[in-house]
Amino acid sequence: MGKDKKKEEAVFLRRKITLLRAFSLLIGSMVGSGIFISPKGVLKNSGTVGFSLVVWFACGLLSMFGALCYAELGTRITKSGGHYIYILETLGPLPSFLFLWAEFFAIRPANSAVVSLAFGRYLLEPFFAPCAAPVPAVKLVSLLGYYAVLTLNSWSVTWSARLQTALSIVKLLALMLIIVPGMMLLAQGRWCLDVHSSGLSVGKLASSCVTSVGLVFP
Template sequence: MGTCKAGAEKEDATGKDGAVYLRKKITLLRAVSLVIGSIIGSGIFISPKGVLKNSGNVGLSLVVWVACGVLSMFGALSYADIGTAIKKSGGHYIYLLETLGPLPAFLRLWAEFVMIRPANIAVGSLAFGRYLIEPVFAPCHAPDPAVKLLSAIGIIFIIALNCWSVSWSANLQTTFMVLKLVAIGLVIVPGMIALANGRTENFQNAFDTSSLALDKLPLAFYSGMFAFGGWFYINFVTEEMINPERNIPITVIVSLTVVTVCYLLANVSYFAVLTADEVLASEAVAVSFADQTLRQFSSVIPVLVALSCFGALNGGIFASSRMLFVAAREGQWPFLFSMIHIRRQTPLPALILMMPLVFLMIAMGDLYGLLNFYSFSRWIFMGLVTLGLIIHQRRYPHLPRPFKVPIIIPLVFTTLCLFIAGMSLYSDPLNTGIGCAITLSGLPVYYLTLHKSRLPQRWRDNFNFLTTKLQVLMEVIPQEVQTY
């Protein structure tokens, strides 16, 4: 019996008769770790300032955090619905391709890898580098070159690990999920102790309307929803999940519930110790909180925030590489990026492609302004995905749907996304316009992919020659087993 089991494990590791394809290695625990670990980055340690500033008072800011959790749950449940009906990896891209057609899918892909993903990874890595090295230089600020170097090293390590082994990167994600929960626990526990000791003065007149500005409330939601970003990553790796019909819905329900509760308790803890003015004056609320509660151990919080950013980066890189892999497999990206390493069984070309633009943006330095460029594209495409779900349900009413949500859920989320996109266009027309222009710059590239047969034969021959040489160099081949 033991021999049979060992043989089965060996077969699972090497693939049936040595075939090359992405294995089903994402268990329920790893799926939950991916989602929680991708959502909890630097947001909860920094974003409370933005939510409080734009909501106007403590009470409404807590309501906004809960509402953001509920709305994120609506989006995640909608994605779980379509993800159990369309069993391909690729997330936003594949759902747009299957419901609304190739053009919106390609524009989402273009925006992801020219603008959204490099900027997101670069900002996360810079936050990682700064928080990790800041305690060394305290009370002074860490020099920018040191932060950038450490950020680049962190990205190289994550991509190398993801190229080496799916299991190792998934196990690392589980470890970092635990560290993130420890970091939030170091905020929640002292705050709850302070409340138990009667420190409730900061909650007096929590809903004071003197500083309330309803026109800024959407911006509070924007800050809160940013901290919940990453709930959709599980849909990027559907083909690698064990029993996705069951595990995707469980993953999103468990993950969003845990994160929402943690975020609410963390914010209550912040306000139990810090006044509203102190929160607004702080550049990093968690660090200011730790200075008052952990005293001599306060330096542990920046390190844990750095590790939290690192875990979010690992989850984002792991998942987003699958979008590029699937797009190449569908013929909308160079075929090389649909290939898998013959021994490591990882999408190595898709992972490596992300590095040049990320390093360029890290070198540019402060990218928080650049994040505004893609806000419009991000929200408009998520709204189109859930709109596509509604259309898909109507178009294929008899298609088996292992997990089906009431139509009101994707309808509410679609409306929310379109509203946020409209608000970003109204509140920041310059950055929104630039982001929109970058997205639309994918139109001529889409035309070339659609009509690549019209390119000169010499160009195509040179491109095929380069693809072959890179394939040999990286030891990759197309997947040999259909996984959807």
Template sequence: MSSRSSSTHQDGKTLQSDLKVSQKRTNLNVKLPAQEKKVELGKKVTLLRGISIIIGTIIGAGIFISPKGILRNTGSVGMSLVVWIACGVLSLFGALSYAELGTCIRKSGGHYTYIMEAFGPQMAFIRLWAELIAIRPAAMAVISLAFGQYILEPLFMPCAIPPMAVKLATTIGITSVMYLNCMSVTWTARIQILLTFSKLLAIIIIIVPGVYLLFKGEAPYPVPEGPN
């Protein structure tokens, strides 16, 4: 009886071990379902491209449009410099405020996130739609009109540029930029780098001779007269 019971016990152990081995083999043969891949945009904006985008955002079209009007309305070079310095100080306050917000609220979203944290979702929603409907289109219209004006000015000098030509150039510029942004991020970033260097070169060409003549005390061009 003892030999039979021992043999039965051993057979039971052997059967259990065989079952475990078969289960392991089955588990190894079963393929786990593939994890769903996340849909993500490819990172194509390098450091140089990012810096050029930021510089292009900071240096807008206003620096090329405003000087003539400021000099005409102030009537003197000294007063126009005072206006520029005052506007620079005001812009510095705004930049420091945004730097403080960016370090305190470490979330993406810009104005929407800051207003959301400070005033709640309703004000953030209103600000977002105001920027989408009014602020951004108005800024883009001003920049595009400046582009159309300056791109056609060498072709029509010394005559005045027809308003319809400026509008057509503006429309072509906006459409081209929109199409390029939709088709290729890489080419958009490359053109942004080219335009950023062009802006910096234009500003250097304006500032360096102006500072030189300022220190020499010369004003070879008359101040534009104000409106009658």
């Protein structure tokens, strides 16, 4: 009787995330708002389309190496916890605590702020084109959007998962609107992949690499 009572009183999470919703969560975590923001900075600092593609290719190789390292860690350390558990198992409790502290107080809040500001800016820009959207309005809309998502996640896991599914579909459609016309132009012979740039400097090259790598290791 005692064991049955403890089992009934145990706190557990209900399984409300289906396979499609879990897939959408993975897409949302990998395809962030940075993919729509960073290409402008990479192209601006690299100088030419061809050299920007070289930067993207190099950073793509770097991301592949990082993915292989994480795959190896995932097969060797079969525990949940992500970065924290990997650092805990390899470096010990102090580095893992410091990482978790930085993640909670600096990394995650900064990432959420960037995503929220991107949401506010892209939502308001069509209403103020060709001028830039006012900064106070962007911040206000970003704050409202952030708290709306926070409230929805706190209120219902099901509805937050549905929202994530819808947003993932929108992200993929937006990427297709960028990729398909580009492939059509390439098929028509419009390459223009000049890799020589007179205005390229070490500082600009470093900035373009940092902007691109920021998508890989946010």
